[in-house]
Amino acid sequence: xxxxxxxxxxxxxxxxxxxxxxxxxxxxxxxxxxxxxxxxxxxxxxxxxxxxxxxxxxxxxxxxxxxxxxxxxxxxxxxxxxxxxxxxxxxxxxxxxxxxxxxxxxxxxxxxxxxxxxxxxxxxxxxxxxxxxxxxxxxxxxxxxxxxxxxxxxxxxxxxxxxxxxxxxxxxxxxxxxxxxxxxxxxxxxxxxxxxxxxxxxxxxxxxxxxxxxxxxxxxxxxxxxxxxxxxxxxxxxxxxxxxxxxxxxxxxx
Amino acid sequence: xxxxxxxxxxxxxxxxxxxxxxxxxxxxxxxxxxxxxxxxxxxxxxxxxxxxxxxxxxxxxxxxxxxxxxxxxxxxxxxxxxxxxxxxxxxxxxxxxxxxxxxxxxxxxxxxxxxxxxxxxxxxxxxxxxxxxxxxxxxxxxxxxxxxxxxxxxxxxxxxxxxxxxxxxxxxxxxxxxxxxxxxxxxxxxxxxxxxxxxxxxxxxxxxxxxxxxxxxxxxxxxxxxxxxxxxxxxxxxxxxxxxxxxxxxxxxxxxxxxxxxxxxxxxxxxxxxxxxxxxxxxxxxxxxxxxxxxxxxxxxxxxxxxxxxxxxxxxxxxxxxxxxxxxxxxxxxxxxxxxxxxxxxxxxxxxxxxxxxxxxxxxxxxxxxxxxxxxxxxxxxxxxxxxxxxxxxxxxxxxxxxxxxxxxxxxxxxxxxxxxxxxxxxxxxxxxxxxxxxxxxxxxxxxxxxxxxxxxxxxxxxx
Numbered sequence: 001x002x003x004x005x006x007x008x009x010x011x012x013x014x015x016x017x018x019x020x021x022x023x024x025x026x027x028x029x030x031x032x033x034x035x036x037x038x039x040x041x042x043x044x045x046x047x048x049x050x051x052x053x054x055x056x057x058x059x060x061x062x063x064x065x066x067x068x069x070x071x072x073x074x075x076x077x078x079x080x081x082x083x084x085x086x087x088x089x090x091x092x093x094x095x096x097x098x099x100x101x102x103x104x105x106x107x108x109x110x111x112x113x114x115x116x117x118x119x120x121x122x123x124x125x126x127x128x129x130x131x132x133x134x135x136x137x138x139x140x141x142x143x144x145x146x147x148x149x150x151x152x153x154x155x156x157x158x159x160x161x162x163x164x165x166x167x168x169x170x171x172x173x174x175x176x177x178x179x180x181x182x183x184x185x186x187x188x189x190x191x192x193x194x195x196x197x198x199x200x201x202x203x204x205x206x207x208x209x210x211x212x213x214x215x216x217x218x219x220x221x222x223x224x225x226x227x228x229x230x231x232x233x234x235x236x237x238x239x240x241x242x243x244x245x246x247x248x249x250x251x252x253x254x
Numbered sequence: 255x256x257x258x259x260x261x262x263x264x265x266x267x268x269x270x271x272x273x274x275x276x277x278x279x280x281x282x283x284x285x286x287x288x289x290x291x292x293x294x295x296x297x298x299x300x301x302x303x304x305x306x307x308x309x310x311x312x313x314x315x316x317x318x319x320x321x322x323x324x325x326x327x328x329x330x331x332x333x334x335x336x337x338x339x340x341x342x343x344x345x346x347x348x349x350x351x352x353x354x355x356x357x358x359x360x361x362x363x364x365x366x367x368x369x370x371x372x373x374x375x376x377x378x379x380x381x382x383x384x385x386x387x388x389x390x391x392x393x394x395x396x397x398x399x400x401x402x403x404x405x406x407x408x409x410x411x412x413x414x415x416x417x418x419x420x421x422x423x424x425x426x427x428x429x430x431x432x433x434x435x436x437x438x439x440x441x442x443x444x445x446x447x448x449x450x451x452x453x454x455x456x457x458x459x460x461x462x463x464x465x466x467x468x469x470x471x472x473x474x475x476x477x478x479x480x481x482x483x484x485x486x487x488x489x490x491x492x493x494x495x496x497x498x499x500x501x502x503x504x505x506x507x508x509x510x511x512x513x514x515x516x517x518x519x520x521x522x523x524x525x526x527x528x529x530x531x532x533x534x535x536x537x538x539x540x541x542x543x544x545x546x547x548x549x550x551x552x553x554x555x556x557x558x559x560x561x562x563x564x565x566x567x568x569x570x571x572x573x574x575x576x577x578x579x580x581x582x583x584x585x586x587x588x589x590x591x592x593x594x595x596x597x598x599x600x601x602x603x604x605x606x607x608x609x610x611x612x613x614x615x616x617x618x619x620x621x622x623x624x625x626x627x628x629x630x631x632x633x634x635x636x637x638x639x640x641x642x643x644x645x646x647x648x649x650x651x652x653x654x655x656x657x658x659x660x661x662x663x664x665x666x667x668x669x670x671x672x673x674x675x676x677x678x679x680x681x682x683x684x685x686x687x688x689x690x691x692x693x694x695x696x697x698x699x700x701x702x703x704x705x706x707x708x709x710x711x712x713x714x715x716x717x718x
Contacts, residue, residue: 166361
């Protein structure tokens, strides 16, 4: 058997579970209830002020979540990667450990804690839950890049007259951008489509794009649901294209 | 500008430790303004540490570093008027050639048009004009090296520090760059401090060479001094090829080695004193005139080395010598040889025997070097007495297996002395033992160490 044949099971798997569902989403998105081709589902989204509003909220929450994750995650990754400040692997494990526990369970637990403390559920609690869930995905790629950063670049910058502050902004930050890019991809894309977090942490007071897709599909509005999913995929696709440093971003994950 | 007498850098009694390991042990040296100084030594000798102390990336544990007479210990690297060319260049991959070179000038807020002028000038100096917009990762090693030199020079540092800058280049490129560096030094007139483990590079480039080993300075001098008059076996062995031999100074200007007596030019050693003798392989001459012949030998091997032939000969007295000559002599032929008095370099022996400090455990056992050794019954020395133990170099037993010895160690340094090897053993406890042996060992071999009881000469140490 030729070596290339070994990939057949994977190709079959991908065809059934990745390509076929995507095709189905497309087919449903461009059909009406009777199976005829139509653009109505797409145009309906652009005239549906409810859906458009939810979409805007989703984007806003995703952007806010991503920014907060960068603001908290970058310094955390920097400290973890700095051997003078962090001498043990324990801190790294502590940061990664939440990833071992199912996100849904963590979210439920977080909601419980807010209830216990009497904190009203709303946008604040939603962002808290999102940051809590997605922060490790931001820290890990940035940490990876920083830990591998050749210290001689930092010394060269100092040697050329850069203060530690300038070294950080002119060398460390630009050289760690691949890590930030891949962190952004890993945080932004899933937050656009999430619905469980908003369900538990806002009691569905704030609806996200993922929520309305779920609602449509739950109420058997297959075609409109598929159209919304399709639109979301396109948007996520666009963000991937915007992060032009894709190759480096992939390296950051290794 | 030639080197002046004015000191630009002074290192005074500088020591540096990394944990328990002493990397620099009381180093003192000065560097004159405009000089090309090379710190030369094998890896781990402390040369890079010395450079990093000067550049400010490390701080000395003891001693002080002066720039123009002012202590600079508290000044961070980014405020020191030095620039470094790093071993692996360390060019910023996110910036192009122009931006890399302009990096330092932009930090100093030099006006943009001035920056452009200076970058262009320095690119011309390193023959890299027209490469401004290139991505640094698209350059060859030699080109990256030039950019790294340009990036350092554009800031007009008082001193250019170079940390093995040519180590990553191939031989031909290295030779070309050596010449260019030397010319740049002449043209710019600034002080160069250069670190290398390549003795040939040091000889080619430097005004002054500082030979270092095990955290200590072995010798400071011009390339010619260092080559012709090494002060000890380490320097003689490290710089160039040499025959290092045990000798005995008969009296002024007369030295005996390889069981022959020779005239030499050294004086002041005293009479009948053991010494080490260095003769460079190119300084042993062949002759057909019996009147000039000082000793005879048989050619043992003869290898063509390009410019010269390298021959090993066995002398009539049983020593092996290396000779380099333009003419080959057939293997097996008997030859007559002589050495000019000028070409014999006599050196003080650093030591003539091993001396250890120890303590008696009981009548027939002594504790030293982190082990307990058997000795002959000692009269007048009680258990618990502090003692001095002496043993000759040839009386150290080296064993193939570490566990067979009372203590264990590793072959740290070895010298061939014509008819035997002189080894430096570093024990697991960090002590040195010197050994003369006919057995062949390699550097880094792990050995067990033992002494025969009769070979240990024990005397009571005065409690001082």
